[in-house]
Amino acid sequence: MSENRKLKIIVDDVEYESFSTPAFxxxxxxxxxNDKIINSIxxxxxxxxxxxxxxxxxxxxxMLIIEAMKMNNKINFFKDGIVDxxxxxxxxxxxxxxxxxxxx
Amino acid sequence: xxxxxxxxxxxxxxxxxxxxxxEKAIQKQKDSGKLTARERxxxxxxxxxxxxxxxxxxHNAKDFGMADKVLNGxxxxxxxxxxxxxxxxxxxxxxxxxxxxxxxxHAMKIVKIQDxxxxxxxxxxxxxxxxxxxxxxxxxxxxxxxxxxxxNTQASGIIPQISVILGPCAGGAVYxxxxxxxxxxxxxxxxxxxxxxxxxxxxxxxxxxxxxxGGARVHSEITGNAHFFAHSEEExxxxxxxxxxxxPHNNKDKKTTRELEKPLDNIDINSIVPLDPTxxxxxxxxxxAISDNSDFIEVxxxxxxxxxxxxxxxxxxxxxxxxxxxxxxxxxxxxDSSDKAAxxxxxxxxxxxxxxxxxxxxxxxxxxxxxxAGVIRHGAKVLYAYSEANVPKLTVILRKxxxxxxxxxxxxxxxxxxxxxxxxxxxxxxxxxxxxNIIFRKEIAEASKPDEMRKQKVEEYKERFANPYVAxxxxxxxxxxxPDETREKLIHALSLCENKTxxxxxxxxxxxxx
Numbered sequence: 001m002s003e004n005r006k007l008k009i010i011v012d013d014v015e016y017e018s019f020s021t022p023a024f025x026x027x028x029x030x031x032x033x034n035d036k037i038i039n040s041i042x043x044x045x046x047x048x049x050x051x052x053x054x055x056x057x058x059x060x061x062x063m064l065i066i067e068a069m070k071m072n073n074k075i076n077f078f079k080d081g082i083v084d085x086x087x088x089x090x091x092x093x094x095x096x097x098x099x100x101x102x103x104x
Numbered sequence: 105x106x107x108x109x110x111x112x113x114x115x116x117x118x119x120x121x122x123x124x125x126x127e128k129a130i131q132k133q134k135d136s137g138k139l140t141a142r143e144r145x146x147x148x149x150x151x152x153x154x155x156x157x158x159x160x161x162x163h164n165a166k167d168f169g170m171a172d173k174v175l176n177g178x179x180x181x182x183x184x185x186x187x188x189x190x191x192x193x194x195x196x197x198x199x200x201x202x203x204x205x206x207x208x209x210h211a212m213k214i215v216k217i218q219d220x221x222x223x224x225x226x227x228x229x230x231x232x233x234x235x236x237x238x239x240x241x242x243x244x245x246x247x248x249x250x251x252x253x254x255x256n257t258q259a260s261g262i263i264p265q266i267s268v269i270l271g272p273c274a275g276g277a278v279y280x281x282x283x284x285x286x287x288x289x290x291x292x293x294x295x296x297x298x299x300x301x302x303x304x305x306x307x308x309x310x311x312x313x314x315x316x317x318g319g320a321r322v323h324s325e326i327t328g329n330a331h332f333f334a335h336s337e338e339e340x341x342x343x344x345x346x347x348x349x350x351x352p353h354n355n356k357d358k359k360t361t362r363e364l365e366k367p368l369d370n371i372d373i374n375s376i377v378p379l380d381p382t383x384x385x386x387x388x389x390x391x392x393a394i395s396d397n398s399d400f401i402e403v404x405x406x407x408x409x410x411x412x413x414x415x416x417x418x419x420x421x422x423x424x425x426x427x428x429x430x431x432x433x434x435x436x437x438x439x440d441s442s443d444k445a446a447x448x449x450x451x452x453x454x455x456x457x458x459x460x461x462x463x464x465x466x467x468x469x470x471x472x473x474x475x476x477a478g479v480i481r482h483g484a485k486v487l488y489a490y491s492e493a494n495v496p497k498l499t500v501i502l503r504k505x506x507x508x509x510x511x512x513x514x515x516x517x518x519x520x521x522x523x524x525x526x527x528x529x530x531x532x533x534x535x536x537x538x539x540x541n542i543i544f545r546k547e548i549a550e551a552s553k554p555d556e557m558r559k560q561k562v563e564e565y566k567e568r569f570a571n572p573y574v575a576x577x578x579x580x581x582x583x584x585x586x587p588d589e590t591r592e593k594l595i596h597a598l599s600l601c602e603n604k605t606x607x608x609x610x611x612x613x614x615x616x617x618x
Contacts, residue, residue, distance in 0.1 A: 004409075004432070007433070009433055009434040009436065009466075009469070010470070011434065011436065011466035011467050011468075011469070011470060011506075011535065011538075012466065012467065012506070012507075012534045012535040012537065012538030012539075013535065013537040013538045013541055014381075014382060014466065014535045014536075014537045014538065015382060016381075016382045016384075016430075016434035016466060017382055017383055017384050017434075018384050018430065018431065018432060018433055018434040018435075019384070019431055019432050019433075020432070020433070021325075021408065021409045021410065021432050021433060022325040022326060022406070023325065023326050023407070023408070023440060024433060026326065027473050028473070030472035030473060030476070043307060043308040044307070093307075093308065093309045095308055095309070095310065
């Protein structure tokens, strides 16, 4: 019990006194996804980036190729926009959810 | 050669093979803080009861220079023995022989002991300490794993299967323990992961130690892969012994009943649960107050602590306890606690162990992470497991039983055999605050002093509904009992359930939400 924090749990407007668990302590608060920031869906290595800052892109245009699990995955833009920032270059190793490209 | 010479030759041969990977490798094993495979078996089973088979089995690999290599026992020891004078099957991987790597014949030895355990209806205990597949044997080592997994699944629900992780257990190897009933881990010794730290570093650039990635604590607290955590191998073997003393040794075994023993008399059951429903307490004290000799073995003690599961005896009979633990996260059902409880209930049902449920929960844990983690389908596992179970189901409502949580926790409506409630029970559609805020929304909003009106309405609701008598008036609760009557009531109920009849249908199996 010593390793567990005191905690208030609210269910149906009632505050219960209790203690946390290790898994509960690890959970992250949910935030609204920002569709201007494009993150990597998978950890891997960037093979090629097709766009640069200022490019006007359309839904379906090729964005980059990321190698993951011995596969070259071509990632396309899923919405129209203007590229504001390119945060990766070929050869970069990226983690899951790492920012790749930011749209204006 | 004379007979004596032949006997001497056998003894010599035995001695050589039993040295495993040789003295140097044995020293290395000890230096890394581990016992050898043979020491482990000796410590686990009754003294001198081990009978070893396939001592002289050799691998048949030819590629990569393997043809000339002799691997003693092919890196695994199999046999039968006794624990508390009852027969068991056991295998132990020998890390001193090429890292305990799994080749085809190594796997076939494990398969042999699994098949024997299934045929003879005795528990199968596997001690895992292996670097993984023997790469030189190629697809044959994969075949070996597959054969083991298949038997794990065939044996599931017929005999208890116990996995003891006493070293690395990586890659495909992890799936045999994951398919078995109980995984035992030891601090600083056990390591389980699909991909190790080296690969993760190369591919992802993330640096993490073996211990932090898949050590004993991680699997006991975070992943829920392990069921028992020990500080030493010796403690681990004692835990296995204790577990085997509570659970049937096969699905038809009736030998778990012992002489009735009274609980220790140092626990006052009437004063464990605080009257204020927002105050925490340790529900394990209630379990101890009603169990024979106050003896209880908790399963998954450190994972999803908001629900307590484990085995004890009531009136000499083994039972499985499922209890909401107000001490952690107010005892709510969430993704992990639902999963933990549901699997345990199914285990009890498979082995005909009556389930005793102690209820005190405010409901399901609210939150985006819970909803997105699938609390609907995970929560449904509890409903499914309780509804499906046809073993004796006894329920005691200690305090709060609100909403969906009330239904899920082995309620009358899921076909519980006996439902008891303590006078402190509050069985209602939701907590008084929440209910009053909804039902009297208009009155509260229109009142000149809304806060006072709310307080008054909450009190009114509490007075009328926060008790066991509404549910008792409808027959949803069979008896409202004084806490210190609980044990006698359960002993009586268990005796009544002895010949509980089950109507079998031609259903093959259901589709639980997993």
